[in-house]
Amino acid sequence: MAEKGNKVLDVQKISISFGGLTAVSDVSFEVYQGELIGLIGPNGAGKTTIFNMLTGVYVPTSGRIIYNNKANEELVANGIAPFKISRYGISRTFQNIRLFKQMTVLDNIRISMHKDIEYSFLGAMFKSNQYLRTEQRFYDRAVELLKFVSLDEKKFEFASNLPYGEQRKLEIARAVATGAEVIFLDEPAAGMNPAETEELVGLVRKLKEEFGLTIVLIEHDMKFVMNICERIYVLDFGILIAEGKPHEIKSDPKVIKAYLGEEI
Ligand SMILES: Nc1ncnc2c1ncn2[C@@H]1O[C@H](COP(=O)(O)OP(=O)(O)OP(=O)(O)O)[C@@H](O)[C@H]1O
Ligand SMILES: [Mg+2]
Numbered sequence: 246m247a248e249k250g251n252k253v254l255d256v257q258k259i260s261i262s263f264g265g266l267t268a269v270s271d272v273s274f275e276v277y278q279g280e281l282i283g284l285i286g287p288n289g290a291g292k293t294t295i296f297n298m299l300t301g302v303y304v305p306t307s308g309r310i311i312y313n314n315k316a317n318e319e320l321v322a323n324g325i326a327p328f329k330i331s332r333y334g335i336s337r338t339f340q341n342i343r344l345f346k347q348m349t350v351l352d353n354i355r356i357s358m359h360k361d362i363e364y365s366f367l368g369a370m371f372k373s374n375q376y377l378r379t380e381q382r383f384y385d386r387a388v389e390l391l392k393f394v395s396l397d398e399k400k401f402e403f404a405s406n407l408p409y410g411e412q413r414k415l416e417i418a419r420a421v422a423t424g425a426e427v428i429f430l431d432e433p434a435a436g437m438n439p440a441e442t443e444e445l446v447g448l449v450r451k452l453k454e455e456f457g458l459t460i461v462l463i464e465h466d467m468k469f470v471m472n473i474c475e476r477i478y479v480l481d482f483g484i485l486i487a488e489g490k491p492h493e494i495k496s497d498p499k500v501i502k503a504y505l506g507e508e509i
Pocket of ligand 2: 292293294340
């Protein structure tokens with residue numbers, strides 16, 4: 246990377262404990278505009294807990310989380326409700342997929358665009374021109390996003406009818422549909438077959454290149470992580486043990502030790 250852009254996320258020494266257990270301890274890292282960052286570590290290392298703090302689900306016991314968006318507005322995210330963080334341009338997917346199962350594929354996308362709504366309640370009731378124009382715009386954009394993840398032909402199916410890999414892709418499209426600048430993907434390749442994982446590599450790259458998104462992803466599939474991420478942070482027992490480019494991470498003795506017995 247030639248020159249680093251704007252720092253979009255600055256995590257300063259965040260910690261959280263659950264009862265007696267310190268799940269995340271003094272973790273600091275930074276993410277720059279347009280980067281594709283990996284967050285890896287063995288099971289229970291605290292990866293999802295970090296995403297939960299970054300998106301307002303959990304409030305860190307100590308430390309600070311600071312976002313800076315394209316409009317250069319700073320947001321100190323500690324203790325801010327998830328919907329407010331989302332409005333600021335932060336979006337995510339979940340390790341255990343959370344779609345609206347009894348809604349169509351299309352409506353799962355449309356519902357996450359609601360923060361852009363421009364018409365009034367009365368406008369909607371009487372189907373004003375503005376309402377119809379806005380709905381058309383949402384429809385077009387939703388279909389465009391579904392094409393992007395190759396799901397446009399399934400737009401009228403219930404989300405619950407999609408195979409697992411397609412549900413993951415739909416969740417990613419939904420995260421993008423919010424108009425996010427930064428997205429967090431929690432194990433996007435989990436449960437995907439090799440062909441789907443291969444397709445996901447192209448998809449995530451396109452999110453960065455065509456949508457200009459900044460992406461942080463958690464993943465256990467090391468081939469995927471090493472192939473796609475520009476920089477990687479490694480967590481073990483709630484502590485950050487390494488940071489670097491994929492080839493540096495692969496040969497780091499601390500990382501090898503943390504993953505003892507596993508292939509990286
Ligand atoms: N709400 C909670 N209450 C109590 N303990 C929790 C809670 N959330 C997470 N933990 C604990 O924090 C630790 C880190 O969990 P976390 O889910 O962040 O791990 P992870 O790195 O995402 O693991 P995996 O790779 O298995 O998804 C675990 O010991 C977990 O049991
Ligand atoms: Mg997890």
